[in-house]
Amino acid sequence: MKNINPTKTFAWKKLQNHAKEMKKITIYDLFKIDNNRFKNFSINFENTILFDYSKNIINKKTIFYLLNLAKETNCIDAIHEMFYGKKINITENKAVLHTALRNNNIDFFLRNHQIYNDINKILKKIKNISDEIISGKWKGYTNKKIKNIINIGIGGSHLGPLMITKSLKNYQNKLNLFFLSNIDATQLINIINKIKPEESIFIIASKTFNTLETITNALSIKKWFMKNINININKNIFSKHFIAVTNNINAAVKFGINENNILPLLSEIGGRFSLWSSIGLIISLSIGFDNFYQLLQGAHKMDNHFFYSPIDKNIPIIMALISIWYSNFWNTETEAIIVYNNNMCFLPLYLQQLNMESNGKSIDRNGQKIKYQTSSIIWGDVGTNGQHSFFQMLHQGTKLIPCDFISSAIPNYNNYKNHHVQLIANYIAQTKALAFGNIKEYNCQKNIYYSCYGNKPSNSIFLKKINPYNLGMLISYYEHKIFIQGIILNIFSFDQWGVELGKKITHSVIKKLNENNYKINGNDPSSEGLIDFYKCFN
Template sequence: MSDPRTDAWQVIRTRSDATLAELFERDPERVGKLCGRIDTGEGGVLFDWSKTHLTDELLGDFEALAEAAGFAEMRRKLFAGEVVNGTENRAAEHPALRGVGKEASIEEAMALAARMKLLVEAIHDGALGEVNHLIHIGIGGSALGPALAVDALARDLKRCDVHVVSNVDGLALEEAFMACDPATTLIAVASKTFTTIETMTNAESALAWLRDNGVVDPYGRVVALTASPEKAVEWGVDETRVLPFSQSVGGRYSLWSSIGFPIAMAVGWEDFAAMLDGAARVDAHFRDTGGRANLPLRAAFADLYYARVRGAETRAVFAYDERLRLLPSYLQQLEMESNGKSVTVDGAPVDGPTAPITWGGVGTDAQHAVFQLLHQGTHLVPIEFIASVAPGDQLDLAHHRILLMNCFAQGAALMAGRASDDPARSYPGNRPSATILCDDLDPATLGALVAFHEHRTFANAVLMGINPFDQFGVELGKDIARKIEAGGERFDPSTEALLEAAGLA
């Protein structure tokens, strides 16, 4: 008996290869069919996938693939708090942190959120003395999400000056030290296991900095954010300043948990709660909407089409909003650590490409750097533009008008191209893009954007039959680093020569 997923892919690969211009000519209703909107409370987000090569026929084919892959059942398990991470025998309950999921998990999440709210508001009210700065120490998901949210939301009315430090390179920590007064600085140590070597090394140096600058009780200036609270207490943090989160919440899905402490410190609890609410609205849409109308699922259809049918090895994200300058970096981890796999959930080799390489930048800067390749290069790169109708600045509206005109012009130019008798001035066109247009970039909207990409990543994984919630690929290099530290083991000649040259042999 043939595999229904294989059969679905065979049909998808036989569809006609019309150009984007031809698709618009054939279907006057195309924009309406491939645009959708999610309300975020006071505003909303428009998702326009009409400049991709998706068609009614392809959408039907992908819906058949979703059915063959058991998408509806996997989605049910996700929101029911059942095991969806088979290799680690865990649920993935980040939606419960936003109030969507298994009732018992929501109750636990709300209790932990209430505990964090009490601490945040107590600090803002002066319970720990004057606090003007927070150095948040983490790495990976414990740093990228908070860094994105703080940079996006805390530009105007900062409740606390937050510095996110992830790199074990001492220059990163020293830069934060130079911006902070140790007498009014808190340290947040974020680690799911509270054993991450880069994080704990930075934490020890931060304690030494406080001690060397006259802080009598450095541990009294530390807040621990962890799924292993007993290890934080053992390390020296008072249990009243340990903010736990569940083992069922993965690192790159954790900014909604106590890992979001620096966000709440920077913008206040009300805005942090609004971010959760915006994400919950996307959760409800993803949970309750079927087929092609499900916007994260539709985005996954396009992702897989370009990766597996058109052979696109990368996907580019360009934020036409300075507040989202860290979004491409955040999405790199979310997408490539989740779906950069080579085996299925059953341990069999995957039957095609998985996650493309995610990269990107900020418009309009990128137009004068990488867009040459996108318009005239030989690589097919699906592109995503993200912009806000409302400006984030108080300057002349000409700034924002020029920004948006450039954003929309790039999508139009990539699709249309331009013929020329001079080959060097010819643009082939027919290059796909999608646009995400926010009414405004407020906390709820940012929450919605992040949740949209979380569910898009999950949908991609289910359609490919892989597990997006483990990340064993990050461990091998760490293991070898530990062996180098321990000494007594030989490596390849190149590594041995490098160790000797650096004085580490």
């Protein structure tokens, strides 16, 4: 990848001047000028995903300058480097291979037979385990069928699978799913109070197998399991109930997990991009392997679109450019994700991690301090709930907040079609209200408190239906959007060294909290004061 400061490009300077022009025009004006605006500023991808970006404060000149910015920062070369397995994760000296996980053509892109052989072996293992547990062939130590699957992980080992399984709840089988991520024992207790050890399988999902929260929870679950099985535990019993997903095979074996129950995780797969890997075992257990494979195929379909489509018809590239347009030329600080499908309630949280952990950086690829904006703050909720809370600020507040509105044309439940009609009406109405307001209806002088001035930008992402294949496309599309943002903004999107600092400090604080003869030593009075307050009661 070339390390280009985007502010030094010709396109960036053009965009700075152009933004001044666009601040004198409204979305209402743009639609009035162009009768074909929707057609000119939307992409219908195979009649499966409609991406409508017409309700943005942009025109053809805006897109022209933004596309030139992508060209000047060598986005196409960077895309090729990722897909062909170059070591673009420079700070960790690794390739970035999440796209390879959903590519079933060995001679395509990566051309590394060993990696594809490893991926296919893992997929086969996911299928075998899923088929055995779902069919009831895999039984617990008392010969009872497995009813409960507990995924123990955090970050990418938790949030991706949680989001997918919740989003595809309509496809879920009879297995009960539980996600244990928080080190707060409240979550642990709530789970073990609902399950029996002989009917449960525990998946310990940790790339390093030393993440503090995950291993602490895993050890507590192991202790609870051994206490409640009422017989002397042996390796055979343990192998019926514990599975590991990790890159650290030795640590998992040391924990007591049978090697046959360990699914490898490639080191080149970052946590927030890992739901397509063996981390997705719980997804396969929830919806069946065939549907899990459809999820992969949908993602691969979007990979092909991203790789092959010209940049002016490329959904992830255009969306990335629009995001940069607002954050760097309109000084917006946040983006809202509004999902009009209740099952997808965790999508905003997932995209928050995907975006902010990837692009929340302040040092560029040249090692220089950045003076422009990188990641926006990502937040959101499900519609229509959000309409009755924070939408007031979106419509009449002082902050400009670009939004993504996501929904599906076909409802989850056909018996309640009137609900879906009202849901979609709200979905469309809110984008219209944000864009155009009501200033044509109200006299601002007489009804100033009623006035919504509009000109609030949004993208509408309309899926044909929420199913595994389409959801795979949607998530892949956001992954690539974030990747392109990182390329243009000249940052490394695939490391997360800021996360590691908090982990390191936590271990030193634990030692102080456990000291019997603890004394305040004067270092960092705030932290020492908090520790002292804790020790007054413990």
